[in-house]
Amino acid sequence: MTEISQALPSGSAMPRTKTLSEAVFAWLLIGPAMLFIAVIVAWPLAETIRLSFMDAGLGGEEYVGLANYQELVESRKFHQTIIRTFYWMFLSVALKLVLGLIGATLLNAAVPGRGLFRVLVMPPWIIPMAIGMFGWLWLYNGYFGILSGTLMTLGITDGPFEFLAYKQSAFYSAVVADVWVGTPMVTLFFLAAMQGVSRDLYEAAWVDGAGRWYRFRRITIPQIMPVIVSMSLLSAIFTFNSFEIIWILTEGGPRGATTTLIVDTYKTAISNFKFGEGSARAVIIVILLGIFALLYLNVLKFVNRKYGTK
Amino acid sequence: MATLELMSISKSFGSAKVLHDISLAIRDKEFVVFVGPSGCGKSTLLRIIAGLEEATSGQIMIGGEDVSTAHPVDRGISMVFQSYALYPHLSVYENIAFPLRVQKMEKAELDTRVQQAASILQLTDKLQLKPGQLSGGQRQRVAIGRSIVRNPKVFLFDEPLSNLDAALRGDMRVELSQLHRSLDATMVYVTHDQVEAMTMADRIVVLNGGHVEQFGTPMELYHHPRTKFVASFIGQPNMNLIPATVSAADATGVKVTLTGGHEMVLPVEGGRVAKGDKVEVGIRPEHVQIGDGGFPISVNVLERLGGVSITYGTLGDGVRFCASLPGDAAVEEGQPLALTVSPEDCHVFDASGDVLRRMSAPAIAANG
Numbered sequence: 146m147t148e149i150s151q152a153l154p155s156g157s158a159m160p161r162t163k164t165l166s167e168a169v170f171a172w173l174l175i176g177p178a179m180l181f182i183a184v185i186v187a188w189p190l191a192e193t194i195r196l197s198f199m200d201a202g203l204g205g206e207e208y209v210g211l212a213n214y215q216e217l218v219e220s221r222k223f224h225q226t227i228i229r230t231f232y233w234m235f236l237s238v239a240l241k242l243v244l245g246l247i248g249a250t251l252l253n254a255a256v257p258g259r260g261l262f263r264v265l266v267m268p269p270w271i272i273p274m275a276i277g278m279f280g281w282l283w284l285y286n287g288y289f290g291i292l293s294g295t296l297m298t299l300g301i302t303d304g305p306f307e308f309l310a311y312k313q314s315a316f317y318s319a320v321v322a323d324v325w326v327g328t329p330m331v332t333l334f335f336l337a338a339m340q341g342v343s344r345d346l347y348e349a350a351w352v353d354g355a356g357r358w359y360r361f362r363r364i365t366i367p368q369i370m371p372v373i374v375s376m377s378l379l380s381a382i383f384t385f386n387s388f389e390i391i392w393i394l395t396e397g398g399p400r401g402a403t404t405t406l407i408v409d410t411y412k413t414a415i416s417n418f419k420f421g422e423g424s425a426r427a428v429i430i431v432i433l434l435g436i437f438a439l440l441y442l443n444v445l446k447f448v449n450r451k452y453g454t455k
Numbered sequence: 456m457a458t459l460e461l462m463s464i465s466k467s468f469g470s471a472k473v474l475h476d477i478s479l480a481i482r483d484k485e486f487v488v489f490v491g492p493s494g495c496g497k498s499t500l501l502r503i504i505a506g507l508e509e510a511t512s513g514q515i516m517i518g519g520e521d522v523s524t525a526h527p528v529d530r531g532i533s534m535v536f537q538s539y540a541l542y543p544h545l546s547v548y549e550n551i552a553f554p555l556r557v558q559k560m561e562k563a564e565l566d567t568r569v570q571q572a573a574s575i576l577q578l579t580d581k582l583q584l585k586p587g588q589l590s591g592g593q594r595q596r597v598a599i600g601r602s603i604v605r606n607p608k609v610f611l612f613d614e615p616l617s618n619l620d621a622a623l624r625g626d627m628r629v630e631l632s633q634l635h636r637s638l639d640a641t642m643v644y645v646t647h648d649q650v651e652a653m654t655m656a657d658r659i660v661v662l663n664g665g666h667v668e669q670f671g672t673p674m675e676l677y678h679h680p681r682t683k684f685v686a687s688f689i690g691q692p693n694m695n696l697i698p699a700t701v702s703a704a705d706a707t708g709v710k711v712t713l714t715g716g717h718e719m720v721l722p723v724e725g726g727r728v729a730k731g732d733k734v735e736v737g738i739r740p741e742h743v744q745i746g747d748g749g750f751p752i753s754v755n756v757l758e759r760l761g762g763v764s765i766t767y768g769t770l771g772d773g774v775r776f777c778a779s780l781p782g783d784a785a786v787e788e789g790q791p792l793a794l795t796v797s798p799e800d801c802h803v804f805d806a807s808g809d810v811l812r813r814m815s816a817p818a819i820a821a822n823g
Contacts, residue, residue, distance in 0.1 A: 345540035348507055353554035353605070354528030363553075367544040452544040453585075 190431075196424035203418050213425035222401070223409075223426075227433075230385065230405040233320065237384045240324045242377055245331030250361070252332070253339045263336070270329035278393035281322045285309050285394070312402035315395050319403045323390050327383065331376055338372035339365060370452040371445070378441045385434060406430050457518030457531065457608040457641055458483050459504070464513035466499055466665075473499055474665045477513070481643065481658075486635050488644045490652040490688070491662035497645045498613055500662070504643065505534045505611050518608055528557075533602035534611040537618065539594045541586040541601075547573075548582040551600040572600040575637070592623045599634070612644040616651065628654055649689055653677070661685045683808040686737050692765060692777050694737045694802070701725075701732040709803055709811065711736060715771025717750035723803045723811040734811075737802035740765070740779040745786075749795030752776050757788050768792065 197213055199206045217223045252263050269277060287293045287307030296302045308318045342365060350360045366373075388407050391397060397404035397412060404412070406426065414423020459481040466474040473496045481487045489497040502508040504515060506527035515523045515530075522530040533554070541550050549556075551572055555565045573579045576596040586594055595615060602610055615631075616624045632655050635642055646652055652659045653673045661668040661676065661684070669681045673689075680686035686694045699711040702718070704725035712718050713736060721736070728734060743749075752768035762782045770776040778794055786792055803811040 343538065343540065345536045345538045346542060349534070349536060349540035349601075350553070350557075352505055352507065352527040352532070352534050353557050353601075354526070355553075355557045359557060364542065367542075370544075453587075 193424045193427050196420050197428045199421040199424075201420040201424075206421070209421065213422050214429075216422070217425055217429065226401075226404055226406055226409050229316075230407075233316075233323075233405050234381055234384045237320050237323045237327065237387075238377055238380050240320070241327045241331045241380055241384075242373065244324065244328045245335050245376075246373075248328065248332040249335035249339055250365075252336050266329050266332055268329075269325050274326065274389045275393060277326060278322065278390055281318075281325070282309075282394060285318050309395050310399060312399055315399055316402050319391055319394050322394060323384060323387055326390060327380060331380055334372060334376050335369060338369035342368045367452045370448055374441075374445050374448045378438065378445070381437070381441075382434060385437075386430075406433075458516075459609050459641060459643065460514075460516040461500075461504070462514040462516070464500065464503060464510045464515070466496070466503060466508065467511045472665065474503075474510075477665075477667055479660060479667065479670060481641060484639050484641055486632075486642045486644065486655060486657045487660060488646060488652040488656035488658075489660045489662055490646055490649055491668075492688075493647060495662040496665040497647075497660075497662050501534075501611055501613055501643060501645045504530075504609070505532055506530055507534075531608035532611055533605050533607035533609075534613065535595075535598045535602050535615045537614040539586070539598040539615075539618075541594055541597055543586055545585070546582065547578060547584055547586065547589070547597050547600075550586065550597050551578075551582075551604055553601060554605045568604045569600075572603045575603065575634070576600050591619050592627060595619065595627060596630075599631075603638070608641065610638075610640055610642040612642065614646055615644075617646070617648070624651075631655060650691060653689065659689075661688060663688075679810070679813065680737075680802065681810055683735065683737070683804040683810070686802055686804070686810070690739055690741075692740045692779065694739050695776050696735045696737055696804070697770060697774055697776070699734050699736045699803075701728050701730055701734055703730060704728045704732075707814065709734070711803070713750060713771065714774055715750060719798055719801065721798045721801045721803055722814040723801075724814065725803075725811060727811060728803075728805055733806055735804045737804060738796050739800065740777045742800040743778045743780075743794045743796045745780060745784060745792065746795040747793055749793050751791050751793050752778070753791050754786055754788055757786055766792070 196206075198208060198210060200209045200212070201207075248266060252259055252266065256262075272280075284290050284292050285308035287305035287310070290308070292308065293302070293306045296306055297304070306314075309315045346364050346368070347360055350364055355363070385405075386407050387405070388411065391403050391405060391408050392411070395403045397408040407430065410423050410426040410430065413419050413426060459479075461477055461479045461481075464474055464477045465472070477500065479487075489500060491497050499508060503510045506522075506525065510523065513523070514521060517530055517532070527534075542553065545553070548569055551569045552565055555568060560568075569582075570579070573582055576599060578593065578596055578600060581589060581593060581597075586597060589597065598615070612631075616627050619627060628651060631644075635655075644651075644655065656673055658670060658672055659676055660670045663684050668688075669676060669685045671679075676685055676689045680689060683696065687696065698714045701709055702712055703710040706724060706726050708720055708722050709725035709728060710718065710720045711734060719736070750770060752770045754766055754768040756767040758765040758767075759782065764780045764782055764784050764786060766778045766780055766784075766786055768776050768778070776794075778792075780786060799813070799815050802813065805811060
């Protein structure tokens with residue numbers, strides 16, 4: 146290096162120009178993305194935070210400080226909504242993971258026609274959410290739905306049963322519909338991960354006398370564990386924020402039984418025009434999900450240490 | 456430890472027949488290498504022995520017991536895979552212990568066996584590491600460790616060195632040979648590398664197109680190849696095959712005219728050929744010398760390796776010829792060169808590729 150700089154004392158202008166143009170070029174490349182993020186993420190976020198300190202409605206805005214937050218902290222109903230949301234999330238994600246794991250294992254098995262089965266898994270994911278949910282509305286309908294009809298035919302109920310009309314059944318019916326939508330993606334990710342596991346590992350274990358369950362437990366699960374963990378984080382966020390499913394099926398009812406945080410926020414801000422209170426809820430969602438994601442990243446680190454290759 | 460007998464093993468995948476009626480008897484404590492080009496069926500044969508594939512027909516006996524339909528674990532075999540097949544999420548210790556954990560072996564005994572295997576393979580200070588932190592050679596040793604702990608009757612190796620670089624391959628060859636001696640075990644080893652076969656095997660099975668071409672000691676294969684295929688597969692550089700025409704033949708010898716016109720009388724059993732038959736004369740590159748009265752070649756490429764000079768040229772009407780000459784041989788590219796070979800060192804193959812047996816060969820060929 147010394148030799149070069151001695152040999153080219155006046156050449157320093159060249160690299161300098163090059164560096165400048167590289168910087169300009171880099172800004173040109175990331176500029177559009179930055180602008181995009183600023184307009185659709187940063188500005189709305191900032192605006193939401195600002196509104197959360199306001200008593201804002203159709204009539205105008207008035208600064209109220211932390212009043213919106215204070216109201217939420219003191220509200221028993223809001224506490225119940227938080228608990229319900231986490232219950233909704235954990236139940237739905239757990240079911241999706243278990244069903245996804247079972248589904249992926251079956252689809253990964255060497256059965257004839259598995260290509261067809263793999264395609265058949267996709268529809269819940271591909272069908273537009275609203276159309277799928279209207280299908281579920283029919284299924285859950287007490288008078289025309291096949292579920293109620295079947296229950297009556299089997300003599301389990303002696304009259305029409307409206308699944309979405311009662312607090313308990315509406316909540317679990319919504320969970321079932323959410324699981325129906327969310328399972329295919331989980332299944333396909335797990336399947337892809339399983340297909341990435343070397344066949345030799347299974348053959349080696351088979352030669353050593355390991356049975357099916359043992360191989361699943363000691364090879365498949367640890368090998369796909371990082372995918373299981375990251376998939377459960379993704380799925381948890383999707384489920385936490387799942388809106389259309391609940392809104393189309395129950396609009397958060399009956400009597401708030403299916404109102405999760407996201408539904409509550411929508412109802413407050415958009416249905417009741419309380420933009421300030423709605424924004425405070427939205428900010429709380431961001432904080433809760435942020436904490437949750439941080440916890441999860443630590444779990445992921447731990448998993449990678451335990452099941453990773455190093 | 457045990458004998459391994461294959462009786463009329465055949466294997467088809469759909470309509471493609473990959474193994475044709477293979478019968479072999481492998482002795483107790485013998486190191487046998489299956490060698491052959493890609494697609495010759497050597498790995499399939501090994502997988503059939505392991506129980507990973509089912510033979511279409513035939514029988515497998517290990518230690519005198521018919522294991523043709525037995526589960527791999529009941530055959531008393533263990534296998535080392537080309538990819539090592541180590542469990543990346545488990546430590547070296549757990550990898551080696553895996554087969555014993557499957558057997559639900561008692562903890563103390565398991566630990567003793569793992570430590571023992573680790574000390575044989577010099578892995579004692581690596582037991583807590585994961586496979587990803589090891590070098591290729593160390594990974595290979597872990598894979599071998601996993602096969603040792605089960606005390607199998609027969610060890611099976613599927614191209615275990617092919618992922619290693621050349622220098623490490625040489626070291627591992629020596630280690631495997633030592634391991635064979637110290638374990639005193641029956642081993643079956645698959646490779647496409649004839650050097651591995653020659654250096655490690657007690658006996659070699661040369662496979663070609665799903666058939667056994669020859670089964671014998673390395674020196675037997677080298678000095679008495681039964682077919683043209685074996686002759687050209689064993690030996691480095693490959694044997695030269697020169698088209699020739701028989702001008703006279705009897706039980707004690709054959710007189711041939713090589714392409715290019717040079718005449719030779721070769722001491723082989725010539726009963727099977729007659730005047731006018733087309734044959735091929737096999738001459739190993741290391742058996743030729745520079746000298747007058749031989750056949751001329753024109754030198755195209757010269758590779759000076761120090762100890763030897765590998766000389767590539769053409770003979771007569773364009774037949775390629777390779778000679779392994781002394782390192783300081785007076786040879787130049789583009790120059791003609793006269794080579795001689797002792798008739799006793801020549802092999803003769805008839806039109807179907809079968810050898811006419813040589814009347815004399817070094818004694819080492821007979822007793823391996």
